Amino acid sequence: MxxxxxxxxxxxxxxxxxxxxxxxxxxxxxxxxxxxxxxxxxxxxxxxxxxxxxxxxxxxxxxxxxxxxxxxxxxxxxxxxxxxxxxxxxxxxxxxxxxxAGTWTFFGPGGYQTFATNQQRDSIRLSDGSMLYLNSNTRVRYAREFGKNSRTIKIDKGEAFFDVTKQDNVPFIVNTPEVAIQVLGTSFNVKSSNHDVKVFVESGKVSATYKATGKKVILTPGMEASLNSQQHDIDTKTYSKRNNILAWKTRTLIFDETPLSEVAASLADFYHVQVKISNPQLADKKLLATFPDLSLDEVLDIMRKTLRINITKTNDLVEIY
Structure with a gap:
């Protein structure tokens, strides 16, 4: 519709x-x-x-x-x-x-704006100079007076990357239904799904608080926090420089001797498909490759030839065996 x-x-x-x-x-x-x-x-x-x-x-x-x-x-x-x-x-x-326009906005009498994307990605330069990059199927909103006395953005759904201009006297706050994130000047990614919020920091320092319990975690570059509303807990993980969390923004997938199980997860997230490894013995097979904005069919063809494996794609299901 x-x-x-x-x-x-x-x-x-x-x-x-x-x-x-x-x-x-x-x-x-x-x-x-x-x-x-x-x-x-x-x-x-x-x-x-x-x-x-x-x-x-x-x-x-x-x-x-x-x-x-x-x-x-x-x-x-x-x-x-x-x-x-x-x-x-x-x-x-x-x-x-x-x-x-693919990105649409509502302007309300209360000075309130809503931006959303459908199948495309988009970016917005905020009034304070910060950049907001929206992945597909993402919806965010903020006050029209954003940047004057407060800098608060709400993510209703989807995934967004923030490159925040530093303002010591006005913290930059990102709210999801379950998590509050506060920074002064940094770049970070927020992915909000039905019951899970993931926050990944590229530079600077981010404070993420789970609203239901008040639990709080401080994230530094390379760290990701997963906040699950059903478990009421925060899990953190530190990534090496080679990861694909921001691939949706850079449009480049990088695999540096990456196990096929992790490759499958990255492909599923990037191309919005289901990837199944039918042969468990292939899960630890390593892939060394860089895919700069290639179609899924092109990526699968390279993987077939490089790893000498069988791959079939039927609609939104990719099977590796």
Whole structure:
């Protein structure tokens, strides 16, 4: 479903919240992706002229679901026709923006911005001079007044790399639903999935705090912290200079006598496929190769010839045997 269709579903419901069919369509759309609830709440707030929550605030998702469920059952007040028309045109313009650019943004009356990518990658230069690089399928948001008195960004989902300009008096803060990250000036990567957040530091020093328990870890260059919301714990790992954590940004995969089991994991993450090693004896086989922005088929062909192994690819499944 494209973004213009998404917006149309929400707008039609906001124009006629008592319509049972529109309620059902909205509910089905929200259930497709947890992030759609945030999008709906943002659009509803803008529709009503309410200020949006600050980027650093904690969102009560469970509570919002309960409120929404009541809304979709109980009658709701209907906006006046004049307001409907004005906002209809405003959101129609927003829909055009979504179609015109792979990275889209919402501007709310509360001075709040949301950026998101679909299948492509993108980058944003922030007002303080810091650079934000977004991987595909990533959604972030921050206040329009970012950089003046605070520098806070929230990652709703996906993966982003931050190259932060140093400001001793204004810390740079990155929030995910489970983890708070604070720096002054550094470069680091944050990957947020359903139940796991990974923070990797390329330069400088980063403080990562697990919100549920208050546990905190200090990361220095080459270190990665994995914070699992189901385990309520923090695991750390130190990498050598040769790793592929930032391959999505550099578009280059580097394997320096890397075991095939690790190669498979890197390929799966980079190309968004499932990689299975059917022959366990191949798991420790080493690969020495550099792949500069090659297609998956090209990489697999080189691996076949270099390691003299069999590889088949069917749709999104790669099998090594």
């Amino acid at each position: 494209n973004k213009s269709t998404d917006i149309d579903i929400v707008v039609r419901y906001l124009e006629d919240p008592e319509n049972e069919q529109l309620k059902a369509e909205l509910n089905d759309w929200i259930e497709q992706d947890n992030a759609n609830l945030d999008i709906f709440l943002d659009m509803k707030a803008m529709w009503q002229g309410d200020p949006l929550p600050a980027a650093s605030s904690t969102y009560d998702v469970h509570g919002q679901w309960e409120q929404l469920d009541q809304q979709l059952v109980a009658p709701a007040a209907k906006p006046t026709p004049v307001v409907q028309m004005k906002r209809r045109y405003w959101w129609a313009a927003a829909a055009v923006l979504l179609l015109a």
